[in-house]
Amino acid sequence: MILKQLSVFLENKPGTLSAPCRALADAGVNIQTFALADTQKFGILRLVVHEWEKARRVLLEGGWTVKVTDVVAIEVSDTPGGLASLFEVFERASINVEYMYPFTAKQEGKGLMLFRFDDPDAAVKALQANKVSVVGTVELFKRLGN
Amino acid sequence: MSKNYQPGPFHPASAMDYLPLSQLRDLQFQRLRAMVQRAYDRVGLFRQRMDARSLKPAHLETLDDIAKLPFTVKTDLRDTYPFGLFASPLAEIVRFHASTGTTGKPIVVAYTQEDLNDWAQVMLRSFAACGVHRGDIVHNAYGYGLFTGGLGAHYGAEALGASVIPISGGNTDRQVMVLRDFGATAICCTPSYFLHLIERAAGMGVNFKDLPLRAGIFGAEPWTESMRQRIEAESGIKAYDIYGLSEIIGPGVAMECLHQAGPHIFEDMFYPEIIDPETCELLSDGSEGELVLTTLCKRAMPMIRYRTRDITSLNSEPCACGRTLRRIRRIGRRSDDMLIIRGVNVYPSQIESALLAVEGAQPHYQIVVDRQRGLDVLEVQVEVTAELFSDTVGGLEKLQAKLSRSVESVTGLRAEVRLVAPHTLQRSEGKAKRVIDKRKM
Known part of the structure; x- marks a missing residue:
């Protein structure tokens, strides 16, 4: 149920964003979704790719600092209140979200969100107990067409 | 008298x-x-x-x-x-x-x-x-x-x-x-x-x-x-x-x-x-x-x-x-290689030992001294290695503050710590260029 996400340290200056993406492209790695956390001086590029080990190697060889983080993909109803209901589950189960970002793929009126929890394993357990649909790696990449 | x-x-x-x-x-x-x-x-x-x-x-x-x-x-x-x-x-x-x-x-x-x-x-x-x-x-x-x-x-x-x-x-x-x-x-x-x-x-x-x-x-x-x-x-x-x-x-x-x-x-x-x-x-x-x-x-x-x-x-x-x-x-x-910053004597080796005092820190750094509006400004650029890299902004900001505090406690000078990508600091003949003094005196 746990997905691997790659985080790349970037300085906040022109040109730093294209280079890692180009390196991944040259290696034939497709980025499924990404998010950029930025401050005035630095940023963190977060990526979900199918072959994360290969992508990690490509980035390390290119000289980037990369960290692998456990994240969780969750199905969210694409209707008013879909997110609100999900967050209410988090609150009830005392799950802490560090950050989140969406996938662009949508299926049967459901969207996919990616969450970084402070304790991913505990979160998955609590979410399943609350009947929240957590999407595993195999299912995820099937949906994404890989 | x-x-x-x-x-x-x-x-x-x-x-x-x-x-x-x-x-x-x-x-x-x-x-x-x-x-x-x-x-x-x-x-x-x-x-x-x-x-x-x-x-x-x-x-x-x-x-x-x-x-x-x-x-x-x-x-x-x-x-x-x-x-x-x-x-x-x-x-x-x-x-x-x-x-x-x-x-x-x-x-x-x-x-x-x-x-x-x-x-x-x-x-x-x-x-x-x-x-x-x-x-x-x-x-x-x-x-x-x-x-x-x-x-x-x-x-x-x-x-x-x-x-x-x-x-x-x-x-x-x-x-x-x-x-x-x-x-x-x-x-x-x-x-x-x-x-x-x-x-x-x-x-x-x-x-x-x-x-x-x-x-x-x-x-x-x-x-x-x-x-x-x-x-x-x-x-x-x-x-x-x-x-x-x-x-x-x-x-x-x-x-x-x-x-x-x-x-x-x-x-x-x-x-x-x-x-x-x-x-x-x-x-x-x-x-x-x-x-x-x-x-x-x-x-x-x-x-x-x-x-x-x-x-x-x-x-x-x-x-x-x-x-x-x-x-x-x-x-x-x-x-x-002694620097005099705001009247304080500072050696690059002191800054290095201050950085190394922070867990996981590597000696990949550069000291940039500048004079802004008449006052010396000390910036220490530190390369973010895998050991230092945390996936959250808060974690990296905490790291910046920790490095900055360590430099201040050793040198007595407030330092702006800037995190930079690995291998970006100037190296000359394989040896890192530690100090860039931009002050025009």
């Missing part, structure tokens, strides 16, 4: 500035012999080094024989930390000062009461040399504390009979208010801090040209002739260069006279030589090299041929003021 005494432009203590050369050299030699004897008798390091050369104090027969004596270097102070070079028992020591060393351990210096009196005298002569006298109000913005600048200037100005404002460093707005309201006529601080004061004052609607301030005694960091011109043009005061270092006594080793033609060394107290920093060969007056100083009167902590690492030359040409004391040319660079 009678109450009717009217201070004139000449202070009696300055008489030593004008000794005929033959008398001055004779005095230097007599004092050198006595000082070397004391150092030999009381300080193990000096005795071992002289014994290694089969040299006895009695072998000094002329002043030129000083060249036979071994050099003393900064690491000698570190290696004997804290009290190993003292020539007086602790009971006779009445004051300590300390400055930063190369590895985070400070360099400790000590003074007997006689040393403090001597120091006050050379500082008094420094003030008098640039026309500051009894009746002047001296705004002393050198930091008070372990740094020699604050108390050194303070006791000298008091011995002179001037009215001292012991404001110390920091709180610039208050400094401007006090300068304006107390009507100081002289100021002591680093030249870069004075530029900062001028700028802040302008923001507060205070123009230094409207104040009674007329003289600045600027030192503790290298500065240039163009900085002097800028200070004088923007503030309407005269800017004088003072030189000193804790290992010798503190400020008051050399001071410019009204002619502003390079600091005169108080040679009756400190004997100067210039050497080639590579070969240690003695150079003649006028040649550029490293300044070496020998204390002629210090009791608690005599220094024999101390290598200052400051690059300058000795000027023996007569000065228009009539002083017989030789002058040093303005010090612009050093023969080691």
